[in-house]
Amino acid sequence: MEINAFLKNFADILDDTDAALITQETVFRDLDEWNSLTALSLIAMADEEYSVKLTGDDIKSSDSLNDIFEIIKNKG
Amino acid sequence: MAVFSINDIVIKGISCCVPKNKERNIDLDILTKEEIQKFIDVTGVEERRIASKEICTSDLCCESAEKLIKDLNWQKDEIEILVFVSQTGDYILPVSAAILQDRLGLSTNCIAFDVPLGCSGYVYGMSIIAGMMKATGLKKGLLLAGDTISKIVSDKDKSTLPLFGDAGSATAFELNENTGNFLFDLGTDGSGYKTIIVPDGGSRNRINADSLEIKIIEEGISRNSCDLVLDGMDVFGFGISQGPKTVNKLLEKYAIDKEKIDYFIFHQANLMMNKMIAKKLKLPVEKVPYSLQHFGNTSSATIPLTIVSELKDKIENKSSNLLMCGFGVGLSWGTVFVENCKIEVLDLIEL
Numbered sequence: 001m002e003i004n005a006f007l008k009n010f011a012d013i014l015d016d017t018d019a020a021l022i023t024q025e026t027v028f029r030d031l032d033e034w035n036s037l038t039a040l041s042l043i044a045m046a047d048e049e050y051s052v053k054l055t056g057d058d059i060k061s062s063d064s065l066n067d068i069f070e071i072i073k074n075k076g
Numbered sequence: 077m078a079v080f081s082i083n084d085i086v087i088k089g090i091s092c093c094v095p096k097n098k099e100r101n102i103d104l105d106i107l108t109k110e111e112i113q114k115f116i117d118v119t120g121v122e123e124r125r126i127a128s129k130e131i132c133t134s135d136l137c138c139e140s141a142e143k144l145i146k147d148l149n150w151q152k153d154e155i156e157i158l159v160f161v162s163q164t165g166d167y168i169l170p171v172s173a174a175i176l177q178d179r180l181g182l183s184t185n186c187i188a189f190d191v192p193l194g195c196s197g198y199v200y201g202m203s204i205i206a207g208m209m210k211a212t213g214l215k216k217g218l219l220l221a222g223d224t225i226s227k228i229v230s231d232k233d234k235s236t237l238p239l240f241g242d243a244g245s246a247t248a249f250e251l252n253e254n255t256g257n258f259l260f261d262l263g264t265d266g267s268g269y270k271t272i273i274v275p276d277g278g279s280r281n282r283i284n285a286d287s288l289e290i291k292i293i294e295e296g297i298s299r300n301s302c303d304l305v306l307d308g309m310d311v312f313g314f315g316i317s318q319g320p321k322t323v324n325k326l327l328e329k330y331a332i333d334k335e336k337i338d339y340f341i342f343h344q345a346n347l348m349m350n351k352m353i354a355k356k357l358k359l360p361v362e363k364v365p366y367s368l369q370h371f372g373n374t375s376s377a378t379i380p381l382t383i384v385s386e387l388k389d390k391i392e393n394k395s396s397n398l399l400m401c402g403f404g405v406g407l408s409w410g411t412v413f414v415e416n417c418k419i420e421v422l423d424l425i426e427l
Contacts, residue, residue, distance in 0.1 A: 035111070036235065037118045040312045044352055047316050056309035 001050065001076060006069050009049050013041040024066040042068070050076050078262040079329045085206040086256035088248040089420035091144040092384040093136040094125040094241070094371065096426045101238045106231075106296055115238055120347025124241030124372035127224045131427060133164045134172045136244025137220035138179055139427050144218075144246045145180070147422055152180065156214040157187040159205050161197035161221040161376045163405070164228065165190055168277075176220065187214075194272070195343045195404025196262075197221055197376030199412050202247070203260050209251050217249040223375035228274055230299035232290070236306050239346070241372035245380035259413040261326040265318075268407040271310045276301035311404065312349055318403050319353035322411045326399075332413055336397055337363070339387060343402040344368035344378040376402070381424075388421040 003024060010028075011019040017033045028034055028042075039059055046054045052075040054068070062068050100123045102112055116122055127136070137160065145152060158173050158180075165172040173188035182188075187208070193200050198221045205217045222244030229236040276287040287301045299305070319342065327334060340359050342350050344367055354364045365386035367378065374381055379400045383391070391398070395416045403409035 035114075036308055037114055039309050040118065040346075040348060043309060043313050044316060044348065047313070047352075053313050053317055054309075055313060056307050059309060 001069075001073050003066070003069055006072070007065065009045050010042070010065060013038065013045055022065065024064065024069070026065045027063050028065055028068070029063070046072050052076050079260065079325065081257060081259045081330070082203070082206045082210050083257045084251060084253050084255065085209055085258065086250050086252045087414065087417050087419050088250050089144050089148050089422065090245065090247050090380050090383055091140040091147070091422035091425065092243060092245045092377065092381045093139040093425040093427050094243045094381070095127040095131055095136070097126050097128060099124050099126045104238060106234045106237065111234075112238075118346070118348050119239060120366065120368050121239055121372040122369050124226075125243065126226045127242040131224070132166050133162045133222045133224045133242070133244055134160070134166050134176055136224070136242065136427060137162075137222050137246060138176060139425055140244050140246035141176070141180055141218055141220055143422055143425060144248055147420060148248055150216060150248070153183045154216045155182050155186055155218055157205060157208060157217040158182060159189060159191055159201050159217070159219050161191045161193055161201040161219065162223055163192050163194050163375065164224045165192070173220075193406065193408060194223065194375045195345065195378070196402040196406060196408040196410045198245075198379045199260070199400055199402045199410030200262060200408070201376070202258065202412055203262060203410065205249050206258050209249060213251065215251045219247040219249065221245050221247070221380065222377040225304065225373075225375055228302070228304045230290075230303040232298040233303065234296040235308055236304050239306075239373050241374045243371060243374035243377035243381050245377045245384075247380060256417070257415055259326060259330050259332070260410065261322050261329070262410045263322060263408070265407045268310060268314060271307045271314065271407060272405040273305050274302060275305065312346070314407055315345055315349045315403055316352045316356070318407075318409050319401060320356040322403070322409050323357055323399065323401055326411045326413060330413070337399050337413070338396045339391065339398050340364050341379050341382050341387075341398060341400045343404060344371070344373055344382060345404060346373070378402070383419075384421055384424050388423070391419060392421045393418050
């Protein structure tokens with residue numbers, strides 16, 4: 001699993017956010033577009049792309065996209 | 077491993093009743109217009125039917141049952157079992173099934189009890205009624221399933237209010253030797269019991285002075301402890317993994333050819349979740365009907381409601397192969413495959 005591919009997958013679930021804002025350090029919760037529905041898209045993406053089941057706690061306990069990346073990597 | 081078959085039982089008819097009163101999500105003031113649009117895009121729910129204060133789930137089911145009994149020309153005293161699947165019964169006790177037995181004028185020899193399951197409840201209910209009829213030789217049975225979840229959601233909770241609608245259903249079963257065959261996969265994962273919960277009012281947390289205090293959980297979400305709590309993220313993760321799993325398990329166990337299934341009727345939870353389940357199972361879109369646009373998530377009534385509102389013209393009294401799958405609160409799930417069923421599908425009733 002590769003971080004750049006993951007960041008690209010994450011950028012793809014967003015509609016109105018400049019992909020340049022999506023980096024390893026991005027605090028996803030601070031993105032204007034982030035809300036509980038985007039969280040569902042993230043869970044769907046983890047399932048589809050990595051066959052990993054992200055929980056609500058996984059997302060709540062994460063700050064940066066790198067945190068999510070690490071969780072998926074460890075579960076995968 | 078609860079994968080099993082029950083034969084000699086057939087579904088004779090299905091009837092549904094919804095409240096007349098419509099609520100459109102676009103009119104809600106707990107979300108901004110932008111948020112509502114995004115919500116509709118993701119969940120697929122545009123409008124819902126909401127019961128007035130006077131209408132309970134039992135009323136919607138009673139109405140459905142009366143019409144169904146009449147349409148099938150059944151004699152009421154022939155009905156020997158009534159199962160009411162609901163999480164919104166009339167009282168904490170007694171069971172609403174007893175009240176319904178009396179209201180419907182069924183015989184006092186009739187078995188009647190409640191099953192407080194939700195999203196998986198329709199399939200569970202079918203297995204209970206078919207199993208009891210097969211084991212005991214009872215000839216006619218009624219499954220009444222539905223909920224008025226609107227009564228237990230906070231009107232200040234954007235995570236539940238726009239999703240749920242109210243509906244009741246009635247399904248008629250008959251013992252018919254050498255004809256019907258049901259194949260089931262049922263399961264439970266109680267480790268997720270908090271995912272969908274009403275915390276207070278049961279005996280674990282008796283209703284107390286604090287129960288009705290409204291707490292602000294986050295922006296757009298305020299509720300008291302007798303209101304429904306839904307952890308959308310965990311339900312979503314559960315649905316997209318367990319939905320395909322239970323369907324595949326049943327198909328594999330009985331070597332069912334996916335091609336010969338006419339319709340896959342899923343619990344109507346959330347459009348994105350349902351679409352993902354269908355995609356993972358590689359199902360053709362025309363075989364997967366949706367009713368949630370107009371009715372939202374109606375708990376144990378979603379499967380019969382989807383049949384009545386979306387499939388009436390396509391399957392009524394025609395030999396059809398149907399797969400039905402419900403998953404959610406518990407956490408609990410159930411899938412059933414019914415082969416060559418000829419079902420009388422009544423028009424949707426409004427109350």
